Amino acid sequence: MQVFDYVSAGNVKEVVGLLTSNNGRARILCGGTDLLVQLRESRRRAELLIDVKNIPELTSINYDNQIGLLLGAAASCHAICHNPSVLENYPGLVDAIHLIGGVQIQYRASVGGNLCNASPAADSIPALIVHEAGCIIVGSNGTREIPVEQFCIAPGKNVLQNGEFLLAIKVPVVKENFGAHYLRFIPRNEMDIAVVGAGASVTLDKAKQRILSARIALGAVAPTPLFVEEAGVFLAGKEINEKNIREAARIAQAAARPISDLRGTDEYRKHLCAVLTRRALEKAIERARAS
């Protein structure tokens, strides 16, 4: 393991100061489930780890039926998935966050870390995209907010500038007749990285026969988690039927630009895009109808 220093920060200002003064050589430590492995294998380098788990606002989970959900970037997957407000209002988000590793990982890993790690296969990101989530970023110039689909810019790279870090993730209140779902394909039933992941959300009309709006996002099929805006545009205003769902899945499949790697071939990933998008949509619609 490479040599680094460690500090447990007490507040946000201290973190910004440390990040700025270390000029790119410091990294934020949340659960460490990705970072420590990467440091050990020299896939990332750091001279200072800034532990943010002891800053209350970084681990807090707050829900307000006007504002929505505010997830501290270091809140653990376990805490999020066991939060009654999250369970009640965002089952589609829980689908995804619950899939990040086994129990041992769930207790440590954070959604903020899942985002910042910027893996194309990150499970939480497609689900956050279909929930129209935003990232609250803090730096020496104050805070800024960007849509989650703009956060990752390349495999392992995100938009954070020197001195900035992810403070929280904001998920808007869901509309009436809303439903969302995320699922992934892995060869085993646990302990795997998504070969393909698919998230879908829909808002239905009052009669629950027609889709008012929809969002679809895919994981592991492009350099970053992929928001397939055109699939949602296609579905808007359409009647719920198999033909339309299949067409949306086809659009998602067409948007995917997968590579072949140890976890799957491009051909197989393309194939799965259509299957998983369809299944995600069907479940999202089922949830919207039950809402």
Add this chain to the structure above:
Amino acid sequence: MNKKIRVQATINGEEFEFLCEPRQSLLEVLRETLGLTGAKEGCNNGNCGACNVILDGALVNSCLVLAVEIDGCNVTTIEGIATPQGLHPLQQKFIAHAALQCGFCTPGFIVASKALLDQIPNPSENEVREWLAGNLCRCTGYDRIVRAVMDAAQSQEKTL
């Protein structure tokens, strides 16, 4: 080597104080500094569960926790599962059901199962399998482990 940091923690109910480098994992310090070798290194990157410990009530892979992170925390390792009165029901049932062969993954499985029963006192087979999916066993095919955990849950229920 960089400078060492002083850490205080409660491990298996006892106060410990040790020095460690920031880069040392909790697993490394438990094993090499504190002599608590019950937690095993099977992969050192969070995929096998052999190093499981309970950290402030949370089941974690001690290879993915820095020792400096446990300052002020409460840790239970496999060495802290049995009581002075005897083996924990999980330990008894693992032996009785022959739920181990080589025994190397066993401490991790027992610690994980302890954390499970603390959360879900009477788990279904699927809940047990899901909870233990982060622990690899190559000897048993899991059958007897799952049975032992479910039997331990039942015997715990009876004694409550």
Add this chain to the structure above:
Amino acid sequence: MTTNLSVDEKKDVYGVIGKNPLRHDGTDKVTGRAQYGADIRLPGMLYGAIFRSPHAHARILSIDTSKAEAYPGVRAVVTAKDLPDVESKIAELGEGTINLRHQSNNVLARDKVLYFGHAIAGVAAINAHIAEEAAALIKVEYEVLQPVLEVRKAMQHDSPILLDDMRTDELGKKGDYPSNIAAHYQAQVGDVEKGFQDAAVIVEREFFTSMVHQGYIEPQNATAQHNPDGQITIWCSTQGAFGVREQVAEILQIPISKIRVIPMEIGGGFGGKIGVYLEPVVVLLSRKSGHRPVKMTMSRSDVLAATGPTSGSYVKVKMGADANGMIAAAQAMLAYEAGAYPGSPVGAGMGVIFAPYRIENALIDGYDVLVNKPRTAAYRAPGGTNAAFACESVIDELSEKLGMDPIDFRLLNGAKEGDRRVDGPVYERIGFLETLEAAKNSPHYRAPLGGSNCGRGVASGFWFNYGGKSSASASVNSDGTVSLLTGSVDIGGTRTSIAMQLAEGLGIPAESIRPVVADTDSVGYTEGTYGSRTTFATGWAVYEVGKQLKEKLLERAATIWETELDQIRFEHGIFLFDDKQMTFAELASRLDETGGPVVASAAVRPEQFGPTFAAHIVDVAVDPETGKVQILRYTAIQDAGKAIYPDYVESQMQGGVAQGVGWALNEEYLYDDQGRLINSSLLDYRMPVALDLPMIDTIIIEVSNPGHPYGVRGVGEVPIVPPPAALANAIYRATGVRMNRLPMNPARIVAELNQQKG
């Protein structure tokens, strides 16, 4: 659910055997107190690391260790220059032979690296992090060569050659040009051409399997203390301490009497912990660092890259049957990847492939082939699974073409006592037909299979088993217990299965035996825990020990009762004379007054080890859209001869099934085109997790082995033989596609389904 069907009339005559006492080391292993190799901490101990090749095939032009040596905290650096240049010499190593020069070059590469991860240098430092940092400072100049990674490519004349001096052993005759084919073997019986002419149905298929790893959870580790007087102590994780002693002695050219090997608890082996990797290196480092103890533990990625795997293979099988369903002829060609040095288990594969069947016309060719991947090691029934995947798939297809139930087809053609195996030996009493009958009558096979996309598959398996050399010593304690020393490392409960056989002979409870796994200076020579031999052979050694103890104790009883020896009876642990009686414990407490301690020891080398057969049934559901296979139900049926410790026999069966399922569905070594292993973690080398498997039902058949006092047959290996074929046959019934390549992962199943659709 477990069932035990005994064909043995002696089923209920035993007091200890066939019961399930608590294992002697249970408490140590559930409390974390059991001491495995990496748990050692010695005063002044240094930590080691290995520098490994980033190339799959390269000539080493130079090695510069100066920066590593100068690194603060480093105490010693060693390379192949520190090893004696040993001659080519063949040595017996559990479940195979090795060439000691190859073994030495595998421990530390001398002039060439032959696979990604090949060890080049060892470093000892004051902690593991420093050792690792220093190892990274070692500079090696390479002439990088083209690697060859696939068995059939390696067999071609224009393939890159791994070992310049390698000449094919062509049916016993040396070839005259360099080749990667280390050997070509052949076995035949009858006239295969004529047999096929008589066949009404012929099936010919090709099969491909990938390299897979044993996957033991404990990485290899070794600690050594080299004393100034030349005495060496090694603590390590091994299946056989005496084998480590021999290998280290040969590689370092040191007399065996200078080496004491202390086997620590072992965290799984499955064949992968027979050959040495780290042991010679830590000995050298200890010597060079001023005689400090040095501990070294492999990382998981090193374990996957540089130890263990069993062969990837190409197998072609042709079988024909007449209109009545009798097998008329069978032919096979097996080409197995040996890895970087010769020694694949292709010979065993040839023995296994048609072993369950009575076949009068057969021809088998086998090839042992070098590729730029790690030297293969034994893995549970080495070579058997690859072979059975091929044969049992073809058997299934033949039975389908004949319109026969697959178990009935096997029953019609199954081997029994007096039949000759294709590669030579004639069977004594075996239990294949009994195993098949039990499968046919099992609740699983009789249950209907419900649901769309579901299928049921059946496959058989054979394993030779093995005997080998075992020793044991015992002493009677005054409290009525017996201390027992054996040289058999306990990987899966054999302390108890051995102790039970001594307890049976003495009529005392298993708990009254105190079994200890002894080091190489403390007990007679004992081969490793491999070949399904330990309960069989070491069990026999303690049976002999028990007989001797009993004789000696009868003499003591005669002394106490002042009578003749033949007047005393010994029944169920009680000594009887007229109306007098003494328990074992009472007599044990009176040894001092009758002449002092009673001890005994024995060494055996049983030859009649009794092969075993298995039949497996599996139900699967296949998701036709994703290709994912879920196992719904699994039943393993197996002849154990006599199940000494039934819980652990069943556990062996269940564990073998789990490994076989992993091999069948997801496990494989993935290399890039430069021969770099790209999935060397337990995240991407996908072994089954608890959620991937159902409960695994077992049925133990007991067809007593006439070659063992208690009828024992080895049980550990055969359960890994049938699963891939059983799963392939089940997937076929569920989907209509016959998978001929392992692993049968979701992507491959989808590809086959798409091809089927056109």
